[in-house]
Amino acid sequence: MDNEQRILEELVKAKENIKRSTPEKVEEELVENDESIPVRKSKYNAELENLFNSPDFDKTYGPKKIHNQIILGKNVIKFTDGKLIVLDLKKIEYITTEGLLQLIFLKSPISYTSHDLYTYKYILKHTYAHLITDGSKVKKGGKKYINIISKLFPSGGGLRVKLQKNNLVYWDNPNEIIDRLKLLLASQAAGNTGVGNEILSIFEELLEAGLIKRIPNV
Template sequence: MLESSFFRNKLQTPEVQETLREYFGPLGQKYLGALFSGDKNHEIDHVYGVYFDRMNELRLGNKQFNINKDDSIIIDDVRYIGTPGLYELIFKRIPDDELYTRGDDLEKYKSILLVTNAHRRDYDAQGHLKGNRGYKYKHIIAPLMSLESKNTKFGGEISMPRAMTLTNNMIDYVHWDDPNELVDRLRLLNASRQAGHNAHDNEIQSIIEELREAGIIIN
C-alpha cells in the first residue's frame, strides 16, 4: 500500500505509469489513473467519490482511502475485496450497471457509504443527504438509503414509499406517496415561518429538495 501523497508527487513526471503498475493492481491502475489524470473524460464522481484532502491524502467521505496491490480497498481498517463493480460504484459518476452486482457489490457500497458518510453534506453522519438530479444519486444512492430507513422498530417491516424527506431533526424520516402531501406540508411550514417560527427551516429545505428531485419544482 502506497501513501497517496507520495504517488501524487509523481503525477507530473514520466514515471507515473510505472508507479501505477508498481504499487497498484489492474483496478487501482485504471481508476486511480483516471482520477489522477484530471478526469479528462468527465467520468469520475467528484460529488460522492474519492478526493484529495488538504494533506494530499486520498479520502472517501470522512475516512482515509487506500488501495492495496491486490486491488483490495482499505477504509477505517476494514478490508473490502476489490471487484470491478465496487470500483465502478465508488469512482464513477455513472457506474456501468453491467459491471456491478445487485447483491454483493451494492451491499458493500452501501456499507462504505454508511461508514464514510460520503453521501451526506460535509460528510457528517447527522447531515442531510446530498441529493441532486444526477444518475448516481437517483438510481443508486437514494434507493440504497431508502432501504436503510425501513422501520424495524417493532420487529417488522413496512412497505417502502416512492420517496422520502428528512425532518428538521435530520435523522428521522417522513414517508410520502402523494407529492400533494409534501406541498401541503410545505405551505403549513412556510406559514409558520412567516409568523416568526424558524424551528422547521431544515424540514422546509428538505421538502424543497425532495420536490426538485421529483421534478415538481424545476428551479
C-alpha cells in the first residue's frame, strides 16, 4: 500500500511539473519563431543586395533599380518572403531558390538545377528581359547568352506566338505551356497560393485549342 501511495505521489508531482513547465516552453518557442521572421527577411534582403553589388552582376539580362523600384525587362518585380513577384495585369509569383537568383542576377551562374532553368525561362517570357527593347529578337552577348539564353531559346523563339488571352506569356508550342502548367501545379502543391488564376487560364487555353477535353459531370 505504501508503494502504491508513493507511486501516486510521484505521478502527481510529475503532472504538476508538466503544468508549470509547458507554458514557459511554449512561450519560449513562440518568441523564437517571432524573432526568426525578421531575421529571415533581413538575411534574404542582404542576399539580394549582395547580388546587386556582385562583380558578376548581369547588366544585360539582370534587374535594374529605377526610381525605388526593381525592373526586370518590361515589368516591375518584387522580392518578398522568398518569392519573386512579377507585377503585370495580375501578380505572378515564383518561389526563389539560390540557383534561380543566380540565374536572374549573375552573368556566370554556377549552381542551379534544371527546375531553376525552367522557372528562369518562364520569368524571361513574362518580363521579356531576354529581348531587345521592341521585343523583336533576343539580346545577344557574353557567356550567359552562349551558355544559357541561346539554349533556352535556340531559334529565338518565344517572341510572338501567343496562347494566353491575358497577354502575359508568349509560347512556342503546346509542350511549353504544359511544362508551365506542371511547374505551377508543383508550386501550388508546395503551398504557393498565388498561382491559381494562371492555372485556370492555362486550362481554358488548352480547352479552346482543343488540346484537352472537358470531362462531363456524371
